[in-house]
Amino acid sequence: MIIEAGQVAVVTGAAQGLGRALAAGLLDRGVSVALADTAQERLRDTAEAFTAGGGQVLPVVTDVADAAAVRALASRTLEHFGRVDVVVNNAGITAHHVRPLWQADLEDWRRVLAVNLLGAVHGIRAFVPHLAAAGAGHVVNIASLAGLMAVPFGSAYCASKHAVVAISETLRAELDMMRLPIGVTVVCPGYVRTPMTEGMVTLLQAGDDTQLAERLPAGFSTEQVEQVRARLEGMVTMMEPDVAAERIIAAVEADRLYALTHGDVEDSVRRRVEGILAALG
Ligand SMILES: NC(=O)c1ccc[n+]([C@@H]2O[C@H](COP(=O)([O-])OP(=O)(O)OC[C@H]3O[C@@H](n4cnc5c(N)ncnc54)[C@H](O)[C@@H]3O)[C@@H](O)[C@H]2O)c1
CATH class of the missing domain: 3.40.50.720 (NAD(P)-binding Rossmann-like Domain)
Structure with missing residues (x-):
């Protein structure tokens, strides 16, 4: 309309x-x-x-x-x-x-x-x-x-x-x-970029993996925390x-x-849909 x-x-x-x-x-x-x-x-x-x-x-x-x-x-x-x-x-x-x-x-x-x-x-x-x-x-x-x-x-x-x-x-x-x-x-x-996401952005910009680890499930290794950081880093350019x-x-x-x-993150969606369609055999 x-x-x-x-x-x-x-x-x-x-x-x-x-x-x-x-x-x-x-x-x-x-x-x-x-x-x-x-x-x-x-x-x-x-x-x-x-x-x-x-x-x-x-x-x-x-x-x-x-x-x-x-x-x-x-x-x-x-x-x-x-x-x-x-x-x-x-x-x-x-x-x-x-x-x-x-x-x-x-x-x-x-x-x-x-x-x-x-x-x-x-x-x-x-x-x-x-x-x-x-x-x-x-x-x-x-x-x-x-x-x-x-x-x-x-x-x-x-x-x-x-x-x-x-x-x-x-x-x-x-x-x-x-x-x-x-x-x-x-x-x-x-x-x-809204108040919903600003806490995470502040955390990422602080660059402190200890604080980030506190927000993640218990038992994450240093390497896993770094992987999460790398995955979330794109948020800063939200x-x-x-x-x-x-x-x-x-x-x-x-x-x-x-x-x-957001055109740049459509790949994850495409991978999911293609995964489902692949099950058609
Ligand atoms: N910010 C993002 O990155 C993002 C990404 C994808 C989807 N969304 C979705 O966009 C929408 C808006 O998100 P945002 O980032 O502006 O969030 P926000 O937290 O900055 O603002 C949400 C607003 O909704 C109000 N609200 C919360 N519960 C309510 C309720 N029960 N009844 C009426 N109002 C209520 C809050 O008081 C606040 O003013 C949400 O549905 C969110 O899931 C946000």
Whole structure:
């Protein structure tokens, strides 16, 4: 769908990072934006900054893990703006612990699935009926490259993002079968410079392998820690959030189901898909 002035978007996790950059990109195009986040003060500050820049925003403190709160977000958005065109399910978290799957913390699993997967499900349940009634609109689900490839020691995050890809593909198929003209884009970014990733960048830039080892599963050898460092070093050259946001908006306008913002890391995805296809024999 073409993004244009007069439309209304909802962005979850909009108080910082990629969500904030997406909201800024939409506001630049004259779109009014409902900003949802759990971080009350940061949300207020973000809304004030956007308003000072001339943007039309509605900050709504919302926990996407809470279905009723997301339904209330839909009601508030419609009451305030009278329409909704684009829904961006962006809010996401990582696990507290970096552990192999058999030692993973179950509370981490529950938290990550509640926000990353059910948060998107709640957004779809609350908003798609309104898009369907209007006969137009677009759903954007922010997954990750972790939704297309394995992430050692990040099983819960990886599973949640694979699930976001799966529900986006399912939603696309359902809308097609029901002939509902609503767009779906699932976004699979590589590393983006946001508060979510800044801790790891600081750690890598400090160059201290002892601190890095403390973040890794117990029992890693010095050589294994060095291998992890080498693998993570690419993060330091991560994408800026406004660049990622522009690529996402371009994918929405091109009505693309998949948006892979980072061309340079597609090889890992290609290897996985080729591995699966090779099993066809
Ligand atoms: N930064 C990256 O490298 C990267 C890469 C791939 C995918 N992603 C995905 O992009 C999305 C945004 O990530 P980011 O890097 O901007 O993260 P971030 O941590 O910098 O910002 C996330 C925002 O979401 C909010 N939030 C957290 N839980 C929430 C909840 N339950 N309800 C509502 N809001 C909530 C936080 O308060 C915060 O403002 C996430 O889904 C993340 O998984 C990020």
